[in-house]
Amino acid sequence: MIAATAHRLVRLLPHRSDYAGLRTSWRRDVLAGVTVGVVALPLALAFGISSGVGAAAGLVTAVVAGVVAAVFGGSRVQVSGPTGAMAVVLAPVVGHYGLSSIALVTLLAGVLVMAAGASGLGRAVTFIPWPVIEGFTLGIATVIFLQQIPAAFGEPTPSETSPLAAAWRVFQHAHWSTAAPALLIVALVAALMIGLSRLHHAIPESLAAIVAATLLVTVMNSSVARIGQLPSHLAAPVLPHADLGALRSLLGAAVAIAALAAIESLLSARVAASMSPTGPYDPDRELVGQGLASIASGLFGGMPATGAIARTAVNVRSGARTRLSAIVHSIVLLAVVYLATGPVAAIPLAALAAVLMVTSFRMISMRTARNVLRSSWADASIFVGTAFVTVCFDLIEAVEIGILAAAVFALRAVAQRSAVTREELPGPQQPGDERIALLRLDGAMFFGAADRLSSAITDYPQVSVVIIRMSSLGMLDATGAHSLGRITAELESRGITVLIKGVRPEHLALLTNVGATEALRHGNHLIDSLDEAVAHARAHVASPRT
Structure with missing residues (x-):
């Protein structure tokens, strides 16, 4: 630790390499x-x-x-x-x-x-x-x-x-x-x-x-x-x-x-x-x-x-x-x-x-x-707004407001690209497949999109099992993880089994820390393979006690 700090401080000081090439360029x-x-x-x-x-x-x-x-x-x-x-x-x-x-x-x-x-x-x-x-x-x-x-x-x-x-x-x-x-x-x-x-x-x-x-x-x-x-x-x-x-x-x-x-x-x-x-x-x-x-x-x-x-x-x-x-x-x-x-x-x-x-x-x-x-409506608005605040109000406030506006527009774009898509089950169709909803989460599940995605996940009546695919999910924050836990608890309370497939290690740690995994009926409902998740869901439909 001390050696790293000393190296960092030395890097901030002048040194001979600052004038490399001076003999030819002076x-x-x-x-x-x-x-x-x-x-x-x-x-x-x-x-x-x-x-x-x-x-x-x-x-x-x-x-x-x-x-x-x-x-x-x-x-x-x-x-x-x-x-x-x-x-x-x-x-x-x-x-x-x-x-x-x-x-x-x-x-x-x-x-x-x-x-x-x-x-x-x-x-x-x-x-x-x-x-x-x-x-x-x-x-x-x-x-x-x-x-x-x-x-x-x-x-x-x-x-x-x-x-x-x-x-x-x-x-x-x-x-x-x-x-x-x-x-x-x-x-x-x-x-x-x-x-x-x-x-x-x-x-x-x-x-x-x-x-x-x-x-x-x-x-x-x-x-x-x-x-x-x-x-x-x-x-x-x-x-x-x-x-x-x-x-x-x-x-x-x-x-x-x-x-x-x-x-x-x-x-x-x-x-x-x-x-x-x-x-x-x-x-x-x-x-x-x-x-x-x-x-x-x-x-x-x-x-x-x-x-x-x-x-x-x-x-x-x-x-x-x-x-x-x-x-x-x-x-x-x-x-x-x-x-x-x-x-x-x-x-x-x-x-x-x-x-x-x-x-x-x-x-x-x-x-x-x-x-x-x-370029885009959002970027043009940021450009004009930053210039306007700079001229009429304050320079530092202009940069702060510009960065804040850019962050809001960026989060809005990320939220709009986030979606829940129902997919067909892989392989030949089997009896009871209509009672299984395979849902793929895309984009990011964070505070800006959590409520909208939550509504989309729970809006599937007349199903017995919901498989939530998270392997395509790029971002998950505490709000999104909490929402997944709430969604799981709500579906389970309605008698719908929830299986979560393909959770990334960093996402799994967050889901565990906020208590979202506790809402699952069994610990084996966290599954890595899609084929295994589908087989488990079909087995559950065939025998609800699975």
């Missing part, structure tokens, strides 16, 4: 890291502002969490940092508890994510259905776009309101003299990003568009809002002040943030594993690495971090093969902190809003959405 890794760093700079600043924590916190998170997750995470090509989904969750936390709460809630969330990985919960992401994932992505993209409406109109974001309500309020009360310059910047940045990406895929279109917009507003001396002063160095790590009351009040928010960080990081790592030839990822180690990344980010004044799907995809497409690329990405951003905070401070907020608006559109795959909507 040039590609360095180039990929530089490319991702250039792409991540405007996104880190934008997500920091969008969350309400600030551009500096977004940049610090990308630097600190990026390198920690790269070293300790379970994916070789994952790139971590601030993301749009986390900004969506963090914004109401900032509005409700204040900016001073972010360091503590980031540390709490990091501890929870790390504990989830250490306890082996990383593989739970495989239970999230595809329609839920796609609906969540669509909802997140919509929320990110809505969050940028105030900045796009040159207005501050209304506090204590949902992104949808805030966007509508800003649109209704917009001052067009202020909004016009900001909207022109948004249009310029969006046009450049779309046009440059079509011109050549290697051009860092978001960075080029940001630079062009910053130069334009500087030359024209426009009064649009800017990012403002950024730190020129990383602050020393500081433990946030925490008392019992603060921990209690922030625990709920930390749980929500941790759940989102775990889900998004594992989904991103899974996507990366399907895109990259570097092999599978370790979901438990990924959670440990992401938890440590958020803890480190909180200590340095950053925000919670997750695996970033967009940046990870850029990393893979740029040729990354080892963790060195994500480490180089953080070094590039660190160089910005120490060498280029002045130019970065002059970036217009409307330009970052435009970057996120275009990014939100790119998160949505119309082909995937059409495929989900065409």
Whole structure:
């Protein structure tokens, strides 16, 4: 036991094999890291502002969490940092508890994510259905776009309101003299990003568009809002002040943030594993690495971090093969902190809003959405419902409701495929066979189908013996086993002998544990062979005392 635990803990730590192949791939890794760093700079600043924590916190998170997750995470090509989904969750936390709460809630969330990985919960992401994932992505993209409406109109974001309500309020009360310059910047940045990406895929279109917009507003001396002063160095790590009351009040928010960080990081790592030839990822180690990344980010004044799907995809497409690329990405951003905070401070907020608006559109795959909507009524409902709850209510609730709805639809489908079928007795017909009902149970006898199957089994009048074939039964739960016991007792009370044939060992143990086998008239009425069961039934019809 101790040896197994020690082996498990060692597996969650960095080891030399993490950098296998580095001698041949380091040039590609360095180039990929530089490319991702250039792409991540405007996104880190934008997500920091969008969350309400600030551009500096977004940049610090990308630097600190990026390198920690790269070293300790379970994916070789994952790139971590601030993301749009986390900004969506963090914004109401900032509005409700204040900016001073972010360091503590980031540390709490990091501890929870790390504990989830250490306890082996990383593989739970495989239970999230595809329609839920796609609906969540669509909802997140919509929320990110809505969050940028105030900045796009040159207005501050209304506090204590949902992104949808805030966007509508800003649109209704917009001052067009202020909004016009900001909207022109948004249009310029969006046009450049779309046009440059079509011109050549290697051009860092978001960075080029940001630079062009910053130069334009500087030359024209426009009064649009800017990012403002950024730190020129990383602050020393500081433990946030925490008392019992603060921990209690922030625990709920930390749980929500941790759940989102775990889900998004594992989904991103899974996507990366399907895109990259570097092999599978370790979901438990990924959670440990992401938890440590958020803890480190909180200590340095950053925000919670997750695996970033967009940046990870850029990393893979740029040729990354080892963790060195994500480490180089953080070094590039660190160089910005120490060498280029002045130019970065002059970036217009409307330009970052435009970057996120275009990014939100790119998160949505119309082909995937059409495929989900065409798949089935149940899956389409889950997809639309998850997206709707994400936009109008809460991200975590959306995933929970989506999973619950998927489970209900799945159980309903299993219940519908469960049936009781009366079969002909094998061999030549003999006198008295009409008084024997051979019933085959198919599918699953569980709480969702037990009552319906029970009615079907007992609805055979004018028979003396009922043979229940269970060899085709795939699933049996306690409710189903109890129902079989009740059915047996009811039939026996009516003078009908019950024979149960072909019970699987695991089902037999359950039937015995719930007392269902006690309702049988004799212990030899549990029979393995169909021929033996039919012979026993015919003997009973011929001589009822058998």
